[in-house]
Structure formats: C-alpha cells, structure tokens
Amino acid sequence: MQRSLSSRLIISHVAVTVMVLAVALGISNITFRNYLVGSQVKNLAMQGQTLSRVMQGYFSGTLYRPDAVYLIHMVQGTLNDRVYVLDNTGEILMETGNSQLPPAPWSRSVLSRVLINGQEFQGVLQGGNQRPEATAGIPVIVNGQVAGGIFLEAPLSTSNKIATSLTGLLLVGELVAIVMAGFVAYGFSKRLISPLVALRQNVSRMGVDEQEQMHTDLEGPQEVRDLAQEFNRMSDRIHVQMMQLRKEAEVRDTLLAHVAHDLRTPLTSIRGFLEAIRDHMVEGPSLERAVDVAWEETLRLKRLVDRLLAATRIQSGIGSKNPVHVSTWIETTLERVAPLAEESHHALIWRQRDDAVILAVEDYLVEALINVIDNAAKWGSPGTPIIIDSVVSEDRRSISISVKDQGPGIPPNMLDHVFERFVTGDKARRGSSGLGLSIVYEVMEQNHGHVEARNDPQGGAVIIMTLPVLDSAA
Ligand SMILES: Nc1ncnc2c1ncn2[C@@H]1O[C@H](COP(=O)(O)OP(=O)(O)OP(=O)(O)O)[C@@H](O)[C@H]1O
Ligand SMILES: [Mg+2]
Incomplete structure (x- = not known):
C-alpha cells in the first residue's frame, strides 16, 4: 500500500x-x-x-x-x-x-x-x-x-x-500525550508538505500555458527550499528554451514564406517565356529577347539559391576557425569581386592597409566582405570608387574594415534594420533578396565582432566590420 x-x-x-x-x-x-x-x-x-x-x-x-x-x-x-x-x-x-x-x-x-x-x-x-x-x-x-x-x-x-494505581494514572497521561503527539505531527507534517504540494501543482501546470513562467515560493525546510530554487531555475531555463524555439520556428516560417515567394517570381517568368517559345508565339528578335530574359531570371534564381545556401551554411556554424591575416582576407576578396567591380564600373581602392591576425573561418569572412562590396557596387554611382580601409584600434585590440561607396546611402528609416533578413530597399535592383547584410551580421557575431551601417555626411554608405585582434602585425 x-x-x-x-x-x-x-x-x-x-x-x-x-x-x-x-x-x-x-x-x-x-x-x-x-x-x-x-x-x-x-x-x-x-x-x-x-x-x-x-x-x-x-x-x-x-x-x-x-x-x-x-x-x-x-x-x-x-x-x-x-x-x-x-x-x-x-x-x-x-x-x-x-x-x-x-x-x-x-x-x-x-x-x-x-x-x-x-x-x-x-x-x-x-x-x-x-x-x-x-x-x-x-x-x-x-x-x-x-x-x-x-x-x-x-x-x-x-x-x-x-504503584498500580499510579501506573494507571501515568498510562492515562501517556494516552493523552500520544493523541497530542498525533495532532502535533499532523500540523507539523502539513506545514512540511505544503511547499511540496505547491511544487507538484506547479510541475503539473508546466507546459499547459506556455506563456506563463512557473515559479514556486521559497518556503519550508532548507531541503524543500533548495528543491524549489532548483525547480525555479529549471523552469527559467525551460522558459527561455521554449521562447527560443518559438522564435526560431517563427523565423523558419518567415524564411520559408520568403523563399517560396522569391523562387516563384523568376520561375513564373521563366515558365511564361518557355511556353511562349514552345507555342511559337515569339519569333525573330523577340525570341532572342525572351531567351535572354529567361536566362537572366535563371541567373537570379541561382544567385538566390546560392545566397540561401551560404546563409544556412554560415548560420550552422560549421567550419573550423583559424588565425587569418586581415590582408590575406581582403586580397582574396578583392580578387573575387574584381569582375563584378569592372562590370559595374567601380574602382576598388584599398586605402589604409593596417594588418592583424584574427581568429575566424576564412571562407565566411570572404563571403561577408563580398556581400558588403556587392552592395557598394550595386548602389554606388557608376564610375565612383569604392574605398576600403583596414584600421587597427589605438589599443591594438581590434581591427575595423570599412567599405565606403558614393551612392545615395542607406535610407535613414532602414539603418536600424539593414542587418535583418529579407530587409531590402529595392528588390528589383540586381536580384536583391535582402540576405547579404544578414550574412555579414551572422559572420561578425560568430567571430565575436560586430558590424555597423552609417551614411557618410558627404554622401554614400559606410559599412564597418570590427573584429578582435589575435595578434597585431601592422
Ligand atoms: N551601400 C549601400 N547603399 C545603399 N543602400 C544599401 C547599401 N547596402 C545595403 N543597402 C540597403 O540595405 C538593404 C539590405 O542589404 P542586403 O545586402 O542585406 O540585401 P540586398 O543587397 O538587398 O540583397 P542581397 O544582398 O541578398 O542580394 C538593401 O536592399 C539596400 O536597401
Ligand atoms: Mg546585398
């Protein structure tokens, strides 16, 4: 029993x-x-x-x-x-x-x-x-x-x-004492058990209302108070994790919705052109034009998928961190973006060239800087230079890499949101998906650095990435 x-x-x-x-x-x-x-x-x-x-x-x-x-x-x-x-x-x-x-x-x-x-x-x-x-x-x-x-x-x-009558008297007294002990024990056990009962009720309510954070009063004997404290800690942890999971689920849902939408637009237009070609609706120069547009839409599609893959890969955090020379990082990136800059008629100028060693996944760093230069090339007025500076801080504990263009700058109402996913000012501009700066933000976070976006008073946007220095070698 x-x-x-x-x-x-x-x-x-x-x-x-x-x-x-x-x-x-x-x-x-x-x-x-x-x-x-x-x-x-x-x-x-x-x-x-x-x-x-x-x-x-x-x-x-x-x-x-x-x-x-x-x-x-x-x-x-x-x-x-x-x-x-x-x-x-x-x-x-x-x-x-x-x-x-x-x-x-x-x-x-x-x-x-x-x-x-x-x-x-x-x-x-x-x-x-x-x-x-x-x-x-x-x-x-x-x-x-x-x-x-x-x-x-x-x-x-x-x-x-x-002696016998005295013993009888004592026996009666003892019976009274036993009954009293029973009452005292009842009261005592009730006081002892009540925090445990409250704790049990809280545990049984846990998870029923996800919004409510379960907390138990710290009362009763020390052991029970310790238990209640541990329970409260566990409840806090579970609450935080639940909130995180919910937020992640929301992010995932939004991502899926955006991706589905962004993929559907070029696919619809490709299908439309292909149908027109199949049904011989377009001929001569129009046919050529239709093929060109379909081709461009395909490139846009590829670019979007590449971005998404990069974002997912970086967010997963896979890849080993190694000491990286900032100079190597910038050189590699400049080599990769040279065709792009040429295409958009921008000169890439690496002006101040401080160097330092940082601990990071080099591929991700390159990916981040490409995104920043890509934006500068996209929004910077054609023919204007894109200026890159790498500057070690006075205390030599961090290094900042800034990219400045001479375009219209970031709309002031967007400044606080540009690092969020799918935030884009002008979607039509060369397949903007609003993922570039969110990738930059993620890479900086993973390497204990940070990124900020500003507008230069003389015009143009400035993106500054700052990372902790492992060993300065300027
Ligand atoms: N150098 C810049 N000048 C002006 N606006 C900018 C600049 N860089 C970013 N922005 C603004 O910030 C938005 C977000 O930039 P982000 O790089 O995240 O996305 P995107 O360039 O639109 O798309 P993607 O990089 O995925 O192709 C841009 O759409 C643009 O409105
Ligand atoms: Mg971009």
Whole structure:
C-alpha cells in the first residue's frame, strides 16, 4: 500500500512517542514500586525499633506481660502487620496482628543473625502464601546481652496497589500525550508538505500555458527550499528554451514564406517565356529577347539559391576557425569581386592597409566582405570608387574594415534594420533578396565582432566590420 508522506510522518511520530512513553512508563513503574516497598520496609523496621525499646522492660522484669502485650498492640496500631516477640532461644513469647495471615518463613540464618549476633534485619521475603512480604527483625538488648527479638511482617499489597494505581494514572497521561503527539505531527507534517504540494501543482501546470513562467515560493525546510530554487531555475531555463524555439520556428516560417515567394517570381517568368517559345508565339528578335530574359531570371534564381545556401551554411556554424591575416582576407576578396567591380564600373581602392591576425573561418569572412562590396557596387554611382580601409584600434585590440561607396546611402528609416533578413530597399535592383547584410551580421557575431551601417555626411554608405585582434602585425 502506498502511504503518503504526511501519513508516514504522523505514524513515525506517534510510533516514536509510544516507544519513548512505554520505556518511561516501565522505568517509572519499577522505580515507584521499589520506592514504596523500600519505605514500607523502613517503616516496619522503625516500628520494630520502638517495640524493641518497650520489650527491654519486659525482658528485664520491669514490665508485666499484659502491659507489654497491650503496648505492642498500641504500637502496632491498625496496620496490617504481624508482630512476634521471641526469646534468645527462638521461642515465640508473644504474637499479634491479623491472625489470619500465615506465618512468614523466617529462615534460620535470619533468626540467628538477630537472636545470636544481635544485628538488625530488614528486607522482602517470600511469605507463607508464596507472596513477597516486607519484613524486619530487631534484637532486644538488655545489659549488653541479646535477650530476644522483635519480628515484623506485612504484605506488600498496599505498596503494589499504590504503584498500580499510579501506573494507571501515568498510562492515562501517556494516552493523552500520544493523541497530542498525533495532532502535533499532523500540523507539523502539513506545514512540511505544503511547499511540496505547491511544487507538484506547479510541475503539473508546466507546459499547459506556455506563456506563463512557473515559479514556486521559497518556503519550508532548507531541503524543500533548495528543491524549489532548483525547480525555479529549471523552469527559467525551460522558459527561455521554449521562447527560443518559438522564435526560431517563427523565423523558419518567415524564411520559408520568403523563399517560396522569391523562387516563384523568376520561375513564373521563366515558365511564361518557355511556353511562349514552345507555342511559337515569339519569333525573330523577340525570341532572342525572351531567351535572354529567361536566362537572366535563371541567373537570379541561382544567385538566390546560392545566397540561401551560404546563409544556412554560415548560420550552422560549421567550419573550423583559424588565425587569418586581415590582408590575406581582403586580397582574396578583392580578387573575387574584381569582375563584378569592372562590370559595374567601380574602382576598388584599398586605402589604409593596417594588418592583424584574427581568429575566424576564412571562407565566411570572404563571403561577408563580398556581400558588403556587392552592395557598394550595386548602389554606388557608376564610375565612383569604392574605398576600403583596414584600421587597427589605438589599443591594438581590434581591427575595423570599412567599405565606403558614393551612392545615395542607406535610407535613414532602414539603418536600424539593414542587418535583418529579407530587409531590402529595392528588390528589383540586381536580384536583391535582402540576405547579404544578414550574412555579414551572422559572420561578425560568430567571430565575436560586430558590424555597423552609417551614411557618410558627404554622401554614400559606410559599412564597418570590427573584429578582435589575435595578434597585431601592422
Ligand atoms: N551601400 C549601400 N547603399 C545603399 N543602400 C544599401 C547599401 N547596402 C545595403 N543597402 C540597403 O540595405 C538593404 C539590405 O542589404 P542586403 O545586402 O542585406 O540585401 P540586398 O543587397 O538587398 O540583397 P542581397 O544582398 O541578398 O542580394 C538593401 O536592399 C539596400 O536597401
Ligand atoms: Mg546585398
């Protein structure tokens, strides 16, 4: 049977209380009984001593027997005792008390100890009816000689009765204590369990409402507080991850929608031209023109797919970082974009040429710089130069690569968004997909650098990429 934690706590509390009280009851019972029997024996001995002094007169002949018997009765009073007066030969001279009681088995050793050695005796002996009795033997000394002895015996029933009634009283007290312990344990366990119950409720609500962030109050014993704290931490982590997953899912959905749209436009136009050609709708120079447009649309399609692949590849972060010389990076890029610059009639001028070593994936760096120069070539006025500067910072801890063109600049309302995906000012311009600068941003982030976009006061846009230097070698 599965028991709840609170019932286990209550049961264990009550069990411990019962055990402790049972032991206490046993000990107190024994202690009381011993105390009562001890004091009964002592009383008997004191009575015997009084009688012994009285009987000195009788043995010395100054007290007559009827007076002695009377006095013994007086001293013995109403107690349920038996008193024997023996002479030093062991013969019973007088006998009093309740005659219905059987005589105590006074052993020889006790008799000789009192009557011959003149020593007192007191203790518990087995009575004639096999019940323990309180006994005392007191010698009567006359002129330094043992003349006889007083022997007293009394049943222990009185002591036992008192001890039993006391035990009964204690038992009632203990039962009350056990019930109280049960109540206390109930209250205690409730207080202990309540934070756990709250925690369980929170756990069961987790994930039901994704927006709600589950937090449990830190209360109760230390262990429970630690558990609640760990739970809160875990809940925070899960919340952050869930938010991230949702954001990623949203980004993916938007990406898919954009990609589908961007792919459909050139595909529709290619299909249209091909249909026209197949159906012989176009001929002569129009046919040539149709083939050219379809060809250009194909190139646009390829460019878009290439961009998407590059963006996905870079975002996946695959590729090993190595020390890269900034000069090598710029040279490689310039070689790659030379045909493009020529086509768009721009001179590429690498003006300030500071060098440094940075830690990065070189391919991604080249891809990023190509995108920036590609924009400059796209928007820069034909015939104007594109200026590239690489400048190491004063503290030599970073290097900035800037690309400046002489075009219309970035529209001010776009400045804060140009690094977001699919943000494009003029889609028609040479197949703009709005991915170029988002790739640049991603590459800079991966290499612990950053990128910013500005407009030069004298006209044109400036894109500045800054990266931490591994080793400056300017
Ligand atoms: N040098 C620049 N001068 C003027 N506007 C710019 C310049 N560079 C970027 N922009 C603006 O920022 C937008 C985003 O640039 P980004 O490179 O991300 O995309 P894109 O060039 O439009 O497309 P893609 O690079 O994917 O072919 C551009 O569409 C353009 O409006
Ligand atoms: Mg671009």
